[in-house]
Amino acid sequence: MKITDIKTAVVAYHGKATLVRIDTDAGVTGFGEANPDAGAAAIVGLISELKSELIGEDPRNVEYLWEKLRRKHVFSGAQSGIFLIALSGIEMALWDLAAKAAGQPLYRMFGGKFRDRIRLYADCGDGDGPAGSPEGCAARARRMVAEGFTALKFDIDDLEHPAKFDAVNHTINGAELRSMVERVAAVRDAVGPDIDLCIDLHARYDVPSACRIASEMERFDLLWLEEPIPAENVEALKQIRMRSKTPLCVGENLYLRWGFRELFQSQGVDVVMPDVPKCGGLSESRKIAHLAEIYYIPFAPHLVSTPLGTMATCHVCGTVPNFLLLEWHALEERDVWDSYVHVPGGGPSIVEDGHITLPDAPGIGVELNLDGVRKNAVPGYGVFE
Template sequence: MYEDFASDLAVTMWAEFDQTPTRNESTPEITDLNTIVVDGNFPWTIVTVETDEGVTGIGEAYPSPGVHEVITDYLRPVLVGENPLDVERLYYLMRGSLSGRGSQWGIGTIAISGVEIALWDAVGKILEQPVYQLLGGKMREEVQVYADCHAGEAMVSSAQEGQEAETYQPEAYAEAARMAVDDGFDMIKFDLDVPSGRDVNTLSRHFDGVEIEHKRSIVEAVTDEIGGDAEVAVDLHWNFSPETAERLCRAIEPYDLAWIEDPLPPENTDAMRELKRRVDVPLLTGENRYGRHGFRDLIEGQGVDFLAPDVPKVGGIAETKKIADMAETYYQALIPHNIGSPVATVATAHVGATVPNFVALEYHAREVPWWEDLVARDEPLIRNGRLEVPDAPGLGIELDWDVVEEHRKT
């Protein structure tokens, strides 16, 4: 009963926003939408858009509970029968159909993002063009990929019993960083909001000098180990107050980091801009912003040095390109957030190929040995810290559905 109500409601909302162009017999149509969740280091939500051309587009939505229901109960009845070639119109149609239900922020935008990526893949396959060509052509043949190289919990599975605490010490981070560099990455990142072994009131976001020193010692150990072999960045995951973030930034300033990510909670651009004014380190944020409207104040106010939209979360491929275009007018660059499967990763690479102000793309699955196996191809996607943008139609990759099924969660 609920699904019928949701479907009827979605169709009613759709009717208010429908501006469907006149069709002819040769116009392709969307026949179905669905999702599959792959049990990776995050629940990767693969989105499929089927068409009457025999073409299936694949996309990916950011891991979030309820995405499947939004896509199948609300977006499917709106999009089935529509022309998949009208990606921009369908993006606004989806936003309109979810008006008041998260189409501006949150789960609605996430669901729309996954479908939008799948639409681009379908369009590219129908027109026999790679996505980057549909976006205006590529400026670079490959994009730089930076590696998350966490110690801590990410290394507990490989630690000896009773040695878990040691995984949070500077030496463990230096070892993890060296492993990533030896794998060919010349840009790496690691978390700095990690436990020191002391009992700390983390809810206050205030940390004393001993905690600051623990974080500084990790940065020192990593940069001493890596030297000039790679650029090093750190992620604070919004866990510091302005005063603590400022003290921490000053403490690690001598180590010439590539950037410090999310030093403050994401809601207050004024606080981020003030921190940027007070410290002499590059700052990055953006993974918790939605759409170009969510980035406007960061861009216009020069709140950070680098922006980190997440393609399967922010609104999809075209919306990320629009954010990049806005940022370019203020000479800001993109370093997109990415915790996804190869689908999200390649989708982001297509954006990176088409804009001038693209620095690097995050890769967050080094601990997943079958990540590359999800793609039906002989050569790995990522080699020596680079991803060559595929030239085949659409996203340019196909999933190995046997591997997908092997690791399928739902």
């Protein structure tokens, strides 16, 4: 079996999500997805450049092909960023293809599964209207719990807060902090003590601000406080972790197992959250999870992908022992999100009661709905042309 072509499509979701298709001379096709937070034009262009290095190769040699591309381009950015995001999309398509060729669900290719269902947390953003208000946050929390979710996440970093003194320096002030506390208190009161609650700060703050926020959050028994500061400075993260009982979750902006090594060795994190279609791909994410397990750190991937990338990530979550939770970010774009794949069994969505069930179909286990892809394709990129 040889690779004959690699094509892309770009669809509207969380910005622009890049889908990848790999064709072979055996008639087997694999699909993957690159994280949509990066520039689609750059990802599409890079995949087009890398295609010539994969044509004629056996797609079942997934790890070899991944390493071939990474090593060859180590001097042109293959450590992080756009290159790794593009490589993650390619690698996902290779795994889908290899599993289909073997007639096996993807989790079998990874040694089998620890669990049948993947527990999700609903990313609730800044709540229902009025957005950002305690009442709006409480309303959304109750709505998602009613849909079966047992874990929620809210954003409380408000760069447009009227009490801010500076547009660049985000050192927290008392009025901002009170607003944060009021929103989290409203959510906790709305859902009670048994719903896991996560709070995201999007790496906005400095160490003094993060310590103040983390301290105030202790009363709410959070599952985690997410990225109060950028994750690159592990010593700064450790300062926050030592000063508060609130667990810290970081990792969505780190790449490859090497990018996580110091984080684990220095024990600057309580929960790790690599983004699978961003940090290097499916195999790399499993390696990161296994490294985390050495330090008894739970694995809870960040995710902003379509159902294709989501289900592929579920196969990773199902095959590592230290999996905790997986992000589900499609609340605001649910109809578009659901339209991108054919749901196994013909249901309306792969998400049911706050969980996703691992499919037994070969490959990732969901097939793209090309009608949905074409309907929501971003103009100017084509659809697998």
